[in-house]
Amino acid sequence: MRAARCTIVREWQEAGIKTSLGNEWTTRSLKVMLCNPRMCGLRELDGELVRDMDDELVRGQWKPIITVEEWTAIRTIFDSRKGYFIGRDMKIMKPHQPDYRDHSYLLSGILRCGRTQPDGKPCNTPLRVTRKKGVKHHSYACLSKAEGGCGRLSRRGDLVDEYVSEAVLAKLEEAAFTASAGQVEWGKEDQLKDVVSRLDELTAQWNAGNITNNFFFKLAPGLEKEIARLRAESANFAGSAKVRQARAGADVADIRRRWNLPEKEGGFPISRKRAYIREALHTVIVYPASKGPKTFNPDLLYPVWRED
Template sequence: MTSSASLIPVVSYARISADIRRDSHGVKDQHKANRETAARYGWTVVHEFTDNDRSAAKFSVVRDDFESMLTALRAGRLADGTRIEGVVILAEDRLARRPGDYERFVEAFTFRDDRVFADQRGPKDLYSEDVESMGLFGAVISKMEVRKMQRRMRRSHRARAEEGRPVGGPRPFGWKDDRLTLEPREAELLAQAVKDFLSGRSLHSIVMDWQERGVKTARGNDWSVRSLKVALSSPRICGWREIAGELVRGPDGAPVQGLWEPVASSEQWAAVRAIFEGRKGHFVGRDMKVGRAHPADYRDHTYLLSGILRCGRRLPDGTMCNTPLRCNGPKDAGHHTYTCLSRAEGGCGGVSRRGDLVDMFVSEAVLAKLEEASSSSGPQDTEWPKAGELKDVEEQLDELTRQWNARQITNDFFFKLVPGLEQTINRLRGEKNKHEASIAAKAAQQETSASEVRRRWYLPEEEGGFPISVKRTYIRSAVHAVIMYPAGKGNKKFDPDLLDPVWRN
């Protein structure tokens, strides 16, 4: 009987591209087969490298354990010092599907002499040029097969999309396993999330609410801002389909309506998408222009007027400071304070005001504006003024295409004119989406009456009050900024006249 000390130490590598069941059964089965292969040849598996749910064909996918295995092969030992003298795999397509990866593996493997290698069919001598060439040729063939399969899948997805049929895969949140019928509870949550977001509520606030209520994704995971953004921005919610960032359209140019039940209207979806596209999570600079993007861990503001208040102190050169005020948290005074940044930080340090009183004044001013607008508002014109222009350009393109198909115009003439027309159509469609988004966003806000806004403004969030993100949306829609002028030295009584809202028209 062979002693364990005389067995050759090898590592097992397993990979699967898609772990649909999320139970790692595929890679576990591969490792089991690899251990049996090793035992047949008097080897022992001392470590298992696993890349579960990782494609080997995509250049953008990094296989962490594959890279770790290459490092260990070059070193001749694992991170804990265990010696390794070979590799066992199920099949070569589990190891590599791109020639470059196969070459890197052989280079690391042959970095040291006298190593062993085997797949389920038997051992192979990777030091032999013929064996290496055959393996490399196999990787090339595998890459070609992958590309053929990807092309077939793309054609299949396109055909299904044009017929309005859903594709396979895990069910999306809001629908049952057939991907056509709505799951009532989830669909209601998703529809409400669309309305809340259009009303100004932040994704983070919705996610926190869902997590507190125990709402999970279709795969049973906790919701995140990223996953909710993906769900809301998907055209599936209104019954449409998107491929490579473009809506799937029929011969008439209109989006193909899917066979599944929608949870929102196309106008609501367009409004959601326009908000995402329009803001892209950027900060607003002093000149009120869109600045740098929010960091990945950006969250809701803690205080109501952060970034909205501006310093109104006059500088020695006669210009206004205009620095966004910082909010300092409550200390001994028991309330927060809005303060201009110091000179070293780019401000003047000359303005500071009690935060709770400023919040109260600005809140009342905005609520009064909402009530005034509510009492004087009349029917709004929802007609997009450039609808006729878009129709004309689309008809020009249709007529040009008809003449080209009938061979009444040359290829050179046709392909010179088409790009310009298509560019104009795309621009006008973008403007139309923004217009519809603006109408939908206003309609979402108008669903809540001014008196209801006032009632919920001061309620705690757990009692139905507005999250701070919704309040900030109402304030942002009413004012460009609020200028805070200096009150002078010493403790003075709060003077609301030193706050100057810059109202939007």
């Protein structure tokens, strides 16, 4: 079915057919449309088809495109594929392992395509993992145009994994080194107390009838907004302080050692490594390589670091 969807999407893209929002069709948006019960004149709420008091399906006031039976068949096909691997020939293969939600590759969904599109905007599509027969290493590649990407960028996966891992470990070592020197106190407690006191005094004067409604409602919103801003800043500082404390107490040498060990020898599982990477990075933008020899160039990887 995925192959059929790709064919349909390519035909619609070539014909210039757009979605209701004016976007190009992708296999994902086509699947969402096909699974929507509005296609057959029904409505869905919280995963359940809407029924009336007599337990009859509620029909919409619009003309259905397909019958309920046809929609049910389509939905059944998609649902039957949940929880199973699907081969390139679209055959249902072995079931997912219980912990399938854990990614099998270090940077799945973290890398993004940095190729510039004809309209001048970056592609920005998350890269997926591909493997070629007879090749030991995996690759990270952009989705095809039919799937929402550009399909024109690919990078050797094991080398990207190694580079990003080293960058994240170095960041952890830097953070652990500087964490103890970080600011211990927020430093704006008195400022917050002052603004709260001013609002309390203003409210007391208004309750006593000493100031007009116009004067009170002119000043109060600004003070309330400042209080909310300072309280949010205080909460963010407290959260960052906990992160800094954790970093200061982290044994980065042990993290590095376990990072490079096989899991059966005490090494970290992929999920633990990804947690460290997610804490350190928003994403890694992969820029296209120039024509010529395909040598790995780390300068074409741009990590977007999180800020404390």
